[in-house]
Structures are given as structure tokens and as C-alpha cells.
Amino acid sequence: MLLQMEKITKRYGSLTANDEVDFTLREGEIHALVGENGAGKSTLMRILYGEERPTEGRILIRGQAREFASPADAIAAGIGMVHQHFMLFPSFTVAENIVIGREPKAGPAFDRKAAAEQVRALSEKYGMPVDPWQTVADCPVGIQQRVEILKVLHQGASIVILDEPTGALTPLEVEWLLKAIKGLSKQGISFILISHKLQEVMEAADRITVLRDGRVTGTVAPGETDPAGLSRMMVGRELVPFRKMPLQPGRDVLDARGVTVKGPKGGKVLLDRIGFRVRAGEIVGVAGISGNGQSELIQAIAGLRRIDEGRIVLDGKDVTQAEPMAIREAGLGHIPEDRYLWGAAKEETVADNGVMGHQGIFSRGGLLRQGKIRETVARWVSDYKVKTGSIDTKAKHLSGGNMQKLIVAREMAHGSPFVIAAEPTRGVDVGAMEAIHDALVKRRDEGGAVLLVSSELTEILKLSDRIIVLYEGRIAGEMDAEDATEERISLLMAGGKADETA
Template sequence: MEFVIEMLGIRKEFPGIVANDNITLQVRKGEIHALLGENGAGKSTLMNVLFGLYQPEKGEIRVNGKSVKITNPNIANDLGIGMVHQHFMLVDTFTVTENIILGKEPKSGGTIDIKKAEKEVQEISQRYGLAVNPKAKIADISVGMQQRVEILKTLYRGAEIIIFDEPTAVLTPQEITELIQIMKTLIKEGKSIILITHKLKEIMEVCDQVTVIRKGKGIGTVSVKETNPNELANLMVGREVVFKTVKKEASPKENVLEIKDLVVKDTRGIESIKSLNLNVRAGEIVGIAGVDGNGQTELIEAITGLRKSESGSIKLNGKEVRNLKPRKITEAGVGHIPEDRHKHGLVLDFPIGENIVLQTYYQKPYSKGGILNFKQIYNKASKIIQEFDVRTPSEYTLARSLSGGNQQKAIIGREVDRNPDLLIAAQPTRGLDVGAIEFIHKRLIEQRDNGKAVLLISFELDEILNVSDRVAVIYEGKIVAVVDPKVTTEQELGLLMAGSKGREEGEKTNV
């Protein structure tokens, strides 16, 4: 069977780093071909070469057996290659249709024929089971719907080969199920798909072949039918990976965090946290399980001082910290791994070394009399980079240039190194590969074993069950149950998260 795409011996370099080192990828027509690798392994770079966003230093690309030069994305589109980017390329103020036809507008007498375009969009969306409202504004639709618009954009341009870059990183479990269905429909219609991912479960469920990349080099291609998640994890990180977190029994002591009757409003002025009660003790990890949008973000922001709360009490080691300034809360002993690492975790255009002292730059030895001591700052950064395995050309590299996983390790290094009494970890492994996830879980458990309190907020149920000592379920801004992860199940948690009473009132653990 002939290949629709062949990338032969591709080499792509950036200053100080070889991102793709002689990689070969061959994709057959009508298959879903996974490109698997750790964060920063070079997967997105390779696909950006195929889509014409980067030019390779060496190598050859063939489409349907013919050698081609793809110098920009328009050429890729003309060759039938479309790409659904991890960070969507959409104009928020435009409608679904306006985004889909952008640059390929149907004209009638010199003006854009929007009616014709809407009809075309409707036809394509029905054919592929991609229900979207052509007239809706992008700003008003969910992330899952926005992704459908990205897929429709490629189909409208006649794509036969579609590249999906980490498509499930921002989706809910239901949206992931729908996306997998959409992919299967696309294949039935004769399309071919390249799926960039590090989620082994999805590969086993939907892919035919897997090409593994490690540290910029091609490790090989295997058939999904002939492999298993353990073997793939080994190929990806180059060692045995433990999926089950090993930890000794927790021995919690006194309360570090005590929240009583907390009320917080969201940006629209609506109460998103309603009389919430929660405590976290020294020497334990409390996981918060809940469907996105039930008040998790507002709760974290209220504890860390990023959002004012209306009423109630937030005590840290017995002292009231509600509505103090973020720096005061940090100095009182709170570490915060934020859910959005770009918005709240890093200054992307600062070197990674300076990002590592963002919480402490004003203290000795990093500054004196308001003057920064860069020697001390970069010495410190260099130690944390080493200890937390942050893969970067140097501590002077801009944070923006690091892969997501390495950005996350730098943030965790910064927060853990300060040894806070309470560590808040919000979505700490979102978008990370199995090797990085294993590393981060170990660090959270180490904090607990050192007698610190850890509050873990995650949408990944297996992470919550694996790492937590107690699980608090949040629903519509309240903690509705606290359960023991050793005796609960994903099913029971799912029911509680959806607002149904999973067990009798009297059986709940006291919060």
C-alpha cells in the first residue's frame, strides 16, 4: 500500500538545539497514525515542517509518492494537508462561518457571499457529524466546539491529510469521546490522520500505527495491535515507567488550611463558591474532584489572594489570611502551581532563570537595597533546573522557548524549593507526558511526607484517586462529599461530581 505522506531523514535545528535529528515518518492512506513522544521531543516541530511553518535543514517530503517543497501553509493546503493546532487559530469576534472561510471566501459580484458560505459549512458539518452553529460567534462557544471549527476549516480547504496537535489537552472527557468518534468518521470518509499525543490510552483506542520520537530522534514505528501502554511508555521515555503511584500511608497532623463558610463571586458577580467548608492537614494530600466550572478556579484564587472573597474565613496555621495581598499569603507559607502556567505561572519573555525567583527576587541573597544580584539568581536557577530535570539549553533561555512540560517542572521547582506549609497544585500535570507526570506525583508525595499540606485540584480522575489521601467532591460551589480514594470508585465519584448523592449523608467523612 502506498504512503500518502513520507518524511524522510528530516533534520530541523534551532539555535543551540537540534529539534528533529534525521526523523522518518511514513503514513498510509486511511489510517490514524500517532506521533508519540515526551514534552519537547520534537513532535510539533516535525508537523510544523510538514505544514510549511518551518523549513528543514535536511530531508525530503513526499505526498502521494511525489517529492514536494512545502515553503508555507498555503502550499500545504493545496497539497491536501490541514492542521488543527493545539492553540486554536481563531478570531474571537468572527462567526463560525467567517473563521472557516477566512482567506478562501466565496465571492459574488465582488462581495463575500456569506449565505453560500453558511450553506457550504452546514453541508460539510452534517457530512462529518460536526454539529456547529454557522452563525455563532467564536467567543460564545465552548472549547470543544471551537475545535470542531478548526477541523471544519481544514475540510473546507479540501484536506485529505489532517494533523491533530495534542487535540485532547483542553477537552472534557465527554468532548474527548466525541472527538474520537469524529476521527473515526473522517477515516471512513477516506481521510488520513496524524495525531500528535502523549496519551497512551487514546493511542490504544483509536490509532493504527505509532511512530515514537525521543529527544529529537526517531525510535521506530510499531503497530498498535502488537503493542501495549507499558511498551509505548518505555519507548517514549527510555526507561520503565510506574503507572501506579507508590506511597506509604499518610499520617496527618494538625490543620494547616481551614476554610469555613467561604463565599466567592465569579467575574460576572455570580456566587460560584457558596458557604464552602474544607480543611487540609499537615502530612496529607487532599484532592478536589469536580467537573470544570464548579468553582475550582475561584476557590484557588480566593485562597491565594488573586480574587477577593465576599465572606467566610480562610485560616493558614490558625491565622486569618482571607483577602490579604498575594505576596502576604505567599510569605505566610503558601506555594501555588497555577492551572494556567502561561497566564499566572511565568513571564514568558523573561529567561527561565529569572522566572525561578519570581516569588523571592526581592529577598536576600537575590537582591540588596533594591538591586538584583544576577549571579545569585542564576546560581539558584541552575540548581533547581538540575534537581527538577528542566530540559533547557541554559538558564538564560527565554521561558517561552521551553516545552510545556519543562515550563511546568520549572514552576514546580520554584514552588517546592520554597518549602511552603501548604502547596496548592492546580492541574499540575495538564498536557504532560507519562514520565513528567510520574516525576511530579513523586514530588507532591515527597512534600506530604515532609509534613506539608498539599491541595490537589485536577480534572483527571485517575490522578485524584492515585495521589490523594482524601478526596473532596466539589459541585456547584460546595463540597458535597469527602471520600476515601481507597474505597471509592470512578463511578461513585462521577455520580457525586454530577450532583447525585452517592451515599447516605451519615456515611460521609467529616470535612
């Protein structure tokens, strides 16, 4: 056995994050680790990668007991980790990022040409093509992920931990990555795959271990189960079938008219005369490959980016150049696409994050009503099953999925007539996904208007009443949900014409 983690227990005071967890990995195996947010997956991997020390238990590599006091110790033992949020230097080249810490030298100086040759040889060896001289900031997300994988392979990793590797990838990039992982495993590289996307896990993994509340509930082969079976192991119950009331649209809540956004100093057009509406009692989905204007559209509507031309009318009020707080007060709820950049303050408490952006509701005479804040946020934590020690815990100690659930609870709680839901289920488990989808559909059924922006086509098709597709900053097509297929949407996302999808 290549790796054995035996009876791993990790306690933080009264909280037990891992409870006598056993986990093994064979050479050339892809072993998936799944579970709800807060089930203990990340803690277990932080222990393996030397970022945490176990309270009890031991780690064996090829039968030899090892202790890792830091990631450097884990790397020296042949363990590499590709984090969900990439650890790259955007201004450096691909080669510079891959060889960092092990730079080839020409005398005392860094030999960039030798580094590029090393990276070219490495990429050819493992079938992961990259341009060594390209700046990482200019690379698509899928290429940046290749750089991360090549970096850990350059460090000599024989065990690679992949944390939510497909979260920000397009369907084609996901397909390529899964094939690449399988190819690397045939060359003897072993993978631990952490993912909430159960269909991808079923497709890629040789074995699957499920965690629930810090304990292992089972280890199975894909042929022994299905996504529904894995879901039951993860959440301990059957998931409720998805239901949505028939569409009964009302008044226009959002009306975007000829919205144009240009880059810095009037440069590249990022949004080109975008026009659409979202009605009360309707979910409008926005699909598109990352980088085709989705982020700029969200930011323009929310007041986070100035528009150069056009108008935005929210619930009858012109909010074209309004400040973000004024737009919120006009009726906007906003689940942001990047929960940490736009939606949370990691150093503040769960309670403080729960009222962020809505402080006025919880204040009297200019003073925050702490009792009301604590009571309200505690209720949200319970309703959305946010796993936290207490509402006084700093947000940085929540898992990404639990942080997402808190943000969704906050933005859905105030009955805003219009909600932007941008990547609302990115990085969350199947139970949380069910709860978030139910909350969005409930808002729609109660007469709210929802703009759903998601890179997950299954989510767009499942929730939307109408779908618009963005390509290079323009609306490439619009269709009712009953006319939409993954093939039609994918073609429009790639720049195909609407009549080609008929």
C-alpha cells in the same frame, strides 16, 4: 503513501531538535507521534506545517516532493493543524470562525447566511454537530475543538495534525472525540495525533511512532505493545512503581469557610458557600467538569480574585482579602492551571522565570543575587530534566511540558506549607509526570498540604487522600480516597446526588 517525511533534520546552532527522522502516513490512517517533552515532536510538525524549514531532508505528498515556506503553503497542499491552544476568535460565531479566509460573498459583502449553510452541511457530512450562529466564547471546550477541526476540513485538509487534542476535555468529550476521529478516518481523512496520554493513543491509533532525543526509537502497531512498552521506548528505562506513605494528617493548613464568589457587578454566583480544609501531610483532590468553579476557587485562595463572602485561613493567618504576594509569604506555593497566563513570562529567560514570585529569597539589599539565581535554577533544570539550551534561553523556546517542569521545580523548591497544584501534568510526558507526582507526594509525606485540582480522574484517584467534587460552584460531594471510584466521582461531576453513588 500519502505522506513521507524522509531524513528530516533540524538544527538550531549546536542543538539538534530532529535527527534524520523518517515518518510516513497512509490515507485514512491515524498515526500517533509520542515522546518526552523536547523529544522533537512539535518541531517535526512545525516543519510539516510550514512554520519551520528543515536543515536537511525532504517531504513528499503522494510521491511528489514539496517545500513549505509558510502554513499557507501547507494548507494549499491539504495539511491542517489543530493547535493545543485553539486559534479561534471568541467574539465571532462558529460559522465566521470556520469560513474565515474563505468567506462566501453576496456581492462585495460577507454572506453570513450562506456561511451558516456551508457550516451546517460540513458538520452533517463529517458527523460533527455545531450551531453555526453560536458565539465561540459561549461554546464549551469540546465544541470549540470541533470548530477547529471543521475549520481545517473546510480549508480542504486531507491530513490533520492534532496537537494534544484531549488535554482540556472531560472524559465524555474525550470519548466523543476519539470516536469522531475514527469516523473521519473511515471517510479518508488522515490524522497525525500528538499525545502524552498513552492509553488514548493505544485506543485510537493505527500506528505509533516514538521519538526520543530527536530520533525515532521505533514505529509499532497498538497490538504489538502496551503503555508500559511505549513508556520504555520514550524514556529509555523502566518507570519506578508509584508509592505513597500511609496517611498521617496533622494540623489544618488551609481552612476555607463559606467562600462565595460572584460574577461581575454581583451577578451569577460562581462559588457558593464553599467550605473545606486541607491538613498537613494530606493531598486533597478537587474534581469537576471544567467551568464548575475550579478556576475561581484557585484564584480566590491565591488572591487573584476577590471573594464576596466567607474566610480563607492559611497556616493560621486570615488571608481572605490579602494580596497575592502576601499570600505567598504566608505559605503558598502555586502551580497555576494556565502556565502561560499565570505562571510564566515567555519573553524572559529560564533563569528569570525560575525566580518569578520568589525574588525576595534571591535578593540582598534590594539587589538580585545573580550568582545564586543561576546556581539554583541550573540545579532545578538538572533535577527536573528541563530540556533547554541554557538557563539564558528565553522561556518561549521551551516546549510546554518543559515550561511546566520549570514551574513545578520553582514552586516546590521553597518548602511552602501549602501548595496548589492545578493541572500539574497537563501536556507533559510520562517521565515528567512521574517526576511531578513524586514531588507532590514527597511534599505530602514531609508534612506539607497539597490541593490538587485536575481534570484527569486517574490523577485525582492516584494521588489524593481525600476528594471533593465541584458542580455548578458548589461542593457536590466529599469522600476519602479508599471510598472513591471513577463512577462515583463522574456521577457527582454530572450533578448526581451523593446517595446515588452508594
